[in-house]
Amino acid sequence: MRWVALTAVAPVAWGANYYVTHEFLPPDSPLYGAALRALPAGLVLLGLCRQRPRGAWWWRSAVLGLLNVSVFFVLVYAASQLLPTSIASTVMAVSPLAMMLIAWALVAERPGIAHLAGAAIGLGGVCLMLLTGTAGVSVPGVLASVAAMLVSSFGHILTKRWNAGTDVLASTAWQLTAGGLFLLLVAAAVEGPPPSLSTPALLAFGYVTLVATALAFAVWFIGLRYLPAGTVGLVGLLNPVTGVLLGTAVAGEVLTVQQLCGLALVLAGVVLGQPTRAGRRGGSRTPLQPAPDKSAAREFSTRNPLLGSGGTGAGAAPMACRDE
Template sequence: MRWVSLTAVAPVAWGTNYFVTHEFLPADSPLYGSALRALPAGLVLLALCRRLPRGAWWWRSAALGLLNVGVFFVLVYAASQLLPTSLASTVMALSPLAMMLIAWALVSERPGVAHLAGAAIGLGGVCLMLLTGVEGVSVPGVLASVAAMLVSSFGHILTKRWSAGTDVLACTAWQLTAGGLFLLPAAAVVEGSPPALSASALLAFGYAALVATALAFAAWFAGLRRLPSGTVGLIGLLNPVTGVLLGTVIAKEVLTAQQLCGLVLVLAGVLLGGPARAGRRGSRRTTSQPASGETPPRSEEDPARSGDGAARGPSVREPS
């Protein structure tokens, strides 16, 4: 539950960022808006971890920065400006299914029955929130949100596959810095000079960079390392819940009875496929006997082979 609580910081922060972007950031500068969100966050984390990439992590940081930051931030920025806060964040709730399927293909994590059931119930809740009969929904905005969901799901699973043994803070800093460095020259070429920013816009960029980016991505990638991808994906359903609640309470968007039922279903999906059940099943699989012909792995991290340390659990910690 500790890791689930930490991971939940990310989708809640991202859900609030839809509102912040929609209300306070310049609508016609998605590239500059994304660069000013990513680069300061990456530099702050880089100053904290004080570590540069080595070896393959130079090109990995570039690839992940392009997916998880460069392309993703621009698509989310566009969706936030073209759609109401509740609708823009709701589309992202399709990510649990996408993450489960991609994780199955890339890191051989077969989704459990509880994960699939939770994702299906959450998807039903999303449909209730989305299909309200509201006219004038921006098709480009919906397409941008769907594309952002697919790009981020693929990038997050790649991060999970590549980042084993790498410091979470450093890995996050490298991606955000690389993505910001991609975005800044692209913004200068496409959008010209930077937009003039009011005091409220500067505060909004500070929130987007430090809370919705630096803190949120560090928490998310830490959760991806510690928890199954299906569980992390379901925790991500808190993103649309936060977006809908903010859109209703602060932006005065109308929340119907149908949308309330959808919110309840989304939360039920998170609980059904959530940490306790999935974690117990994962623990049983980890401690079960190996199949015939297999040799059980011997490593420092196996508490069952660590002498009297077995009673206290694993003593190996992540590299600082």
């Protein structure tokens, strides 16, 4: 439960990120917006871990940085600007189901019949929520959100597969730095000079960089190291829940009855698709990584200053075969 609670920080921060991006960041500079989110976060984590890539991690960092950072951040930025906060975050609710299917192919975590049924119900809920003719639902925004969900799901499971004893904080820093540098070059070529930022925008970028990126990605990748993909996907439900709550309570957005029913179907489908007891029943393979013991947790908190010395940090004992 400690690893679940730590992992939960990420989807809550990401759910709030939709509102912050939509309300405070410049809408016409998605490339610079993504670059200013990724690169400073990567440099902060590099300053904390002080490790450089070795061997295959030079090209792995580039690949994962492109998937998990460059492409994903631009798509999320665009979706956040084109869609209401509640809609953009709800589309991402399908990501746990996508992660299950991708994990089946890449890391042999096979979903059962209940998982597939949950995927069908979740997709039906998304269709009910978005294909009802409701005004204000942007088709490009929906496509951007769906693409972001698919890209991130694949990138996260690929990270899980590649992590072979690499420090989580270090691998996260390499991905963010590589993706941020690529975004900065493309932004300079496509969008020209960087946009001028007001004080609220600078404060918003501070949250997006430090909380929704540096901290959130570190704890998310830790969760993928020590928990099955299905369990992490269930924790990811806090993303759309946070987005919907902020969109309705703070941004004044209103959901129709059909959209609320669609959201309920999405949540029901994802809950149904969780392999909480599949490993005990033989329906799926056991996780690649056994739960860490207390000594590993102590080493984890000692080696990574990002989360202090509270006993649950971001780079615990080396893991067998995944990377994020």
